[in-house]
Amino acid sequence: MAVGPIEELEKTFLQYVKKIKTYEEALALIYWDLRTGAPKKGVEQRAEVIGVLSGEVFAMQTSKEMGELIERLMPYKGNLSEVTAKTLEECKKQYERSKKIPPADYEAYTVLVSKAESVWEEAKAKADFNLFRPYLEQIVGYKKKFVQYWGYDGNPYNTLLDLYEPGITVDVLDKVFQQVKEAIVPLVHKINASKEKPRTDFLFKTFPKEKQKAFTLKILEQMGFDFNAGRLDETVHPFATCINQGDVRITTRYDEKDWRVDVFGVMHEGGHALYEQHISKGLSGTPLAEGASMGIHESQSLFYENIIGRSYAFWKKNYALLKQYASGQFDDVPLGEFYRAVNEAKPSLIRIEADMLTYSLHIMVRYEIEKALFNDEISVKDLPVIWNEKYGEYLGVRPQNDGEGVLQDVHWAGGDFGYFPSYALGMMYAAQFKQAMLKDLPDFDGLVAKGDLQPIREWLTEHVHRFGKMKKPAEILRDATGEELNAQYLIDYLTEKFTDVYRLQ
Amino acid sequence: MAVGPIEELEKTFLQYVKKIKTYEEALALIYWDLRTGAPKKGVEQRAEVIGVLSGEVFAMQTSKEMGELIERLMPYKGNLSEVTAKTLEECKKQYERSKKIPPADYEAYTVLVSKAESVWEEAKAKADFNLFRPYLEQIVGYKKKFVQYWGYDGNPYNTLLDLYEPGITVDVLDKVFQQVKEAIVPLVHKINASKEKPRTDFLFKTFPKEKQKAFTLKILEQMGFDFNAGRLDETVHPFATCINQGDVRITTRYDEKDWRVDVFGVMHEGGHALYEQHISKGLSGTPLAEGASMGIHESQSLFYENIIGRSYAFWKKNYALLKQYASGQFDDVPLGEFYRAVNEAKPSLIRIEADMLTYSLHIMVRYEIEKALFNDEISVKDLPVIWNEKYGEYLGVRPQNDGEGVLQDVHWAGGDFGYFPSYALGMMYAAQFKQAMLKDLPDFDGLVAKGDLQPIREWLTEHVHRFGKMKKPAEILRDATGEELNAQYLIDYLTEKFTDVYRLQ
Structure with missing residues (x-):
């Protein structure tokens, strides 16, 4: 059977793309290893390995060969399979994004950012913004320059948002953040004034690490985490990583004086992992075998951590089990009181310690600052x-x-402007998915209370997971829920929950 | 300061060599991961990563660029640093060895070997040699052909021996194996006839895994294993691997009914690891930062496992500690009886289960067969x-x-002819090193009995470890012990030990 020249070219292109993925897989494993127990005397040399392999990835993504493959295939995009066509788009975007930055600028920026992170660390420790300020000024300067190179539509900040949440714009964010702010700020004030604060002392008794781990594994099992396609390890700053689609690893930290760090952390990372484990295998070996965006990814982790993990139904099922592993700390605590405790909301200074009610407000601060900076x-x-x-x-x-x-966040030191809004979008998406899911699974709470999370996971696979990067975030949201981003679902969800927890009426 | 063209060339060469090492480091980590818990659904895809990265290593080792670097640098070998000169020799050897095999032969052989291993597995399980025979015939056929391509000196089998133990020949092995056989076979017969067999029933009581692990870590500490430059993990078939010189990992298997598997296994792998941890840092990034040979490597693992780990002095120090971790299984067992038990010798069919007395005999069977095959x-x-x-x-x-x-060993299915003798050489080297060490550390037993293993490790670093591949095995042996390979030291060591254990006089 004769194979036409386009088929040959397509094959060459897909092989080239797959080769890039194999390098990325090796890198992902190296990063996982560095963060889960690599001996410290080997780290410096390992950094050189990362340098070499990352260099190869960048070289391949921006090579003359890649440029030619893109150029030669683009005219035939309509004749290619959908997967190849989307892969081509992704590669083109990546290629052009890299090519538009003059190499000298890119190199200077890379050096700057690599220095900035340790300066930021010192500045944070010393609580001295002026130490970090000259670096941040330069980083912002470069990022503004990059936006000029890349071009922008409407607002310069849109180009940065697009890096993490393709398609999202200042117009959309202004609207939803305004709406959330108007509803949440008064709610926070009411809660602060409420006399019905949940009791939480019992949360902070000693819960031995091995027992936490045993309980956590049961929960992961309930979630449908596939232990033949993943594993759970310990680390300092927990994360999930997709090394390949059959190997999605999550990590946790055990605090023996606060079991929530582990349990809700694992449900969060487990939500990320379920996403990666259920992306269609047909996308394997392409850049499409990833989450659609930072925000969609976060919606899945928050769905499991908050919408399931902090629900009354979930603890109706699992509180007795938790008690079996704990050493008596919950013995005199009724389920209702426990439920209120794990939903405590309290305005605080630190984003990563924030509860789900106030979290969006932390993000808005950053969003408004970034937007103003880049304008x-x-x-x-x-x-x-x-x-x-x-x-x-x-x-x-x-x-x-x-x-x-x-100085609390590392993001700006790494040049990650435009990243923060994804965190808040994640929770909005999650609430909107939940609402849509209720149409198909009206007994959502009943399922959770039975520990039968399979239909929920299947719904998410059907509407979100399997598509990987084949759809844009807005497309996933629209197809799954029948409408555009609508912050009202999050507002309703939070209002209902915290009115109940704080007995506001 | 002007840099001459040779210096430039040397720099280019060393950078190229280092790049190969970084790929090998990534591969070493991937292999370690696959053998210590990588989720099984990710394995198939990981194999592709191995394929791509190994392919790059082979391509670089045999590239036109490598060929030219070697050719251009060779005339200046005398002017290069010793490390560069030896690196050049290693690369040249590798380059020529690969280039002499016609690509078509190499490819056919690679395919054959990759199939042969699973056929061997099946044949072993069914105890059916005829299943495996056609594959083995072809493998031997290719290996004979390769020997012709590579050429040989004296005996065709010498070329295969040289792959694992550079410089060793049939002449040397015939002599030492004959000597060992003449001394050991009668000793084995005497032991078989002895009525003074050690009691061993107490070895096989339940010893919980976590307790074994805790004891093992104490022993590794005593050995001077650097936990900042290595780690201990679990696996099915234990091994040691040097990922880089600051990251040398060992693995073990816990058998709750036979603690010896773990403890002596870890001392063995720990001996390999100490070698790698103490290779001179100046060799880093070159192919010289490895053990001198299979046999020298094995001498270090056997030194710790047998010469230290099965000595009376070692258990004089550590028996009480072992009892602390065990659950009473040794309570009624005096040290002397325990010592005899861990030195039980018994002719058996399976090499990997053999004791140190009969081990060499298993190797001789294989050596004589391989030699006859290739002649x-x-x-x-x-x-x-x-x-x-x-x-x-x-x-x-x-x-x-x-x-x-x-059919018991996998080696022939992998084409590894010439490999087995290194195992036996390891124990000969170890006994000879011990003898030489006694001149510098006459109170060897006293040190071991105090748990003060540092002077012993330092002696091995000084005479063996630090050189990496800078010296040939025979050179290391000669410089460290003042003489050529001399099997008499092993014979004396074994005769003395087993005469005592079996009360032969």
């Missing part, structure tokens, strides 16, 4: 003051110093 | 008969079937 409305030097003002306004708390204020 | 004195079809006869003659036991006879 030249504020300067880096003003950030500490603006930060503290916004925390006061939205959360009613004020950092004592920059270490617990503007 | 066209016997054919593959005759192997089962010859195997069984030799086991009868040397060990006084006869396999009931080929599964426990000629």
